[in-house]
Amino acid sequence: MTTQSSISIDHARYAKCIEVSKRVRWEIDRDVIRGRSFDYTKTFLPAGLSLVGEIDFLSADDRRLLSQVQGRTYAYVFGLVERYIGAKVMEIAHARAFGDQVEVEALVRMTDEELKHQALFRKLEDMMAADMPAGHVKTADPNEVARAVLAASTWAVMALTLDIELFTQAHYRASIEPDADLSPLWKDVFLFHWREESQHAILDELELVRENAGLTKAQRDAAVGDLIALVGAVDGILQAQAQADADYFCAIAGTAFTDVQRAQIHAGVLKAYRWQYIVSGVMEPRFQKVLFAMLDDEQGARIKAALAPLTYAVPTQPGIALPMAA
Numbered sequence: 001m002t003t004q005s006s007i008s009i010d011h012a013r014y015a016k017c018i019e020v021s022k023r024v025r026w027e028i029d030r031d032v033i034r035g036r037s038f039d040y041t042k043t044f045l046p047a048g049l050s051l052v053g054e055i056d057f058l059s060a061d062d063r064r065l066l067s068q069v070q071g072r073t074y075a076y077v078f079g080l081v082e083r084y085i086g087a088k089v090m091e092i093a094h095a096r097a098f099g100d101q102v103e104v105e106a107l108v109r110m111t112d113e114e115l116k117h118q119a120l121f122r123k124l125e126d127m128m129a130a131d132m133p134a135g136h137v138k139t140a141d142p143n144e145v146a147r148a149v150l151a152a153s154t155w156a157v158m159a160l161t162l163d164i165e166l167f168t169q170a171h172y173r174a175s176i177e178p179d180a181d182l183s184p185l186w187k188d189v190f191l192f193h194w195r196e197e198s199q200h201a202i203l204d205e206l207e208l209v210r211e212n213a214g215l216t217k218a219q220r221d222a223a224v225g226d227l228i229a230l231v232g233a234v235d236g237i238l239q240a241q242a243q244a245d246a247d248y249f250c251a252i253a254g255t256a257f258t259d260v261q262r263a264q265i266h267a268g269v270l271k272a273y274r275w276q277y278i279v280s281g282v283m284e285p286r287f288q289k290v291l292f293a294m295l296d297d298e299q300g301a302r303i304k305a306a307l308a309p310l311t312y313a314v315p316t317q318p319g320i321a322l323p324m325a326a
Contacts, residue, residue, distance in 0.1 A: 010206055014106040017199040021109045024195040028120050032192050033185070038131060042183040044071025048175035049280075051272040051315055057261060062253055066265075069136070069249045070272060071186060072128045073241055076138055077277065078168070078193070079121030084146035085161050085200075086114035088154075092207060110203055113196045124189065133252045139240040149230060153219075155211045156226035159291060160234075162204040167281035168197045205290055212294045224299045228306040231278060235310065238277060242270035274313035282307055283314075 026032060038044070043064055047053050050070045052063040093107035129136070149157060172194040176187060215223065246266035250257055257265065281287060292300050 011100065011102060013202060013206060014103045017106045017202055018102065018109060020199050021113070021196070026192050028116065028123060032120065032188060036185045038127065038185050039183040040068065040131065043067045043181050044183055044186045045074055046175045046179040046182060048315065049171055049272065049276050051268060051275060054316060055265060055268040059255065062255055065253055066249050068132070069245050070269070072132065072136060073245055074276070075121045075124045079118050080140060080142045080145055081164055082114045082118050083142035084149040086111050086118065087146055088150060088157055088161065089114065106203060110200050113200070117193060120189065135251055136248050137244040139244050140237045145237070148233060152226040152230055153223040155208065155215060155220065155223035156230055158204055158208040158211055159227050160230050162201060162208055162290065163281040163287050165197050165201040165204055166284045166287045169194055169201060170280060170284050208290065221299065224295065224302055228303065231306065234277060235274065238273040239270060242266060242273050245269055271313045274310050275315065278310055279313045
């Protein structure tokens, strides 16, 4: 049961999110794009995320191109998931419209920022579509994905959302920020994105803990099943996108790859996507601390068993940074 003391602490954290949101507020064209274009002589997604160095037969040019293909999908996937996140947070805010107005403002600000992020990623896609060869395929529709995710329990949806917004921070801090060889515009996009997502992760945690406090064991058992199903659905999206991106890369690269090499490229991209969007998140220390504190041993074991087939998807190269606490 939520105590008066914890409610007071939560109120302060909602208020802090509002204060930081106002302070770091940015606009797409004025602050991020600033009339610039992407530099295609540079890497987009760093090796700590793209894992291009593990495909050892790729040339330097091929590694850079594959980082750009993956970087294009990285922006697309964030825009994809933010469709459901914005809708869910709007739903929560509406349900509490006549409650604590500080909480409502924090949630409304998060919704507004998620809508802005979607607009940013749509703009990036337009820019990359104009510059890169035709043929890139986006395999999942944002509205269809949102409807499927939102059919799950609130607990499962907020657990998935916390995972996503924590790995966003971990990716930026561990891999994107330290890499000096990235396209400056691409790097700046995820700097500005990270600044606002930091507040979102706090709100995700508050809302997840709040939802968890009202569940019975049976309801939490069902919610764990929903979360496992959502992770499986995410993996299905990643499998389709990895195949599409591997095919696109092979079609536009200047290298003629053998069938064996094409299969290795596909396997490498799928591993990278599982690392980026699932494994790096569940390894994030803050996510593990929050999630497993809510679960009994049997529930925790169910989640670990469901994730076990994906745990191979971690970097093997020395010097690749793993997620850090946010």
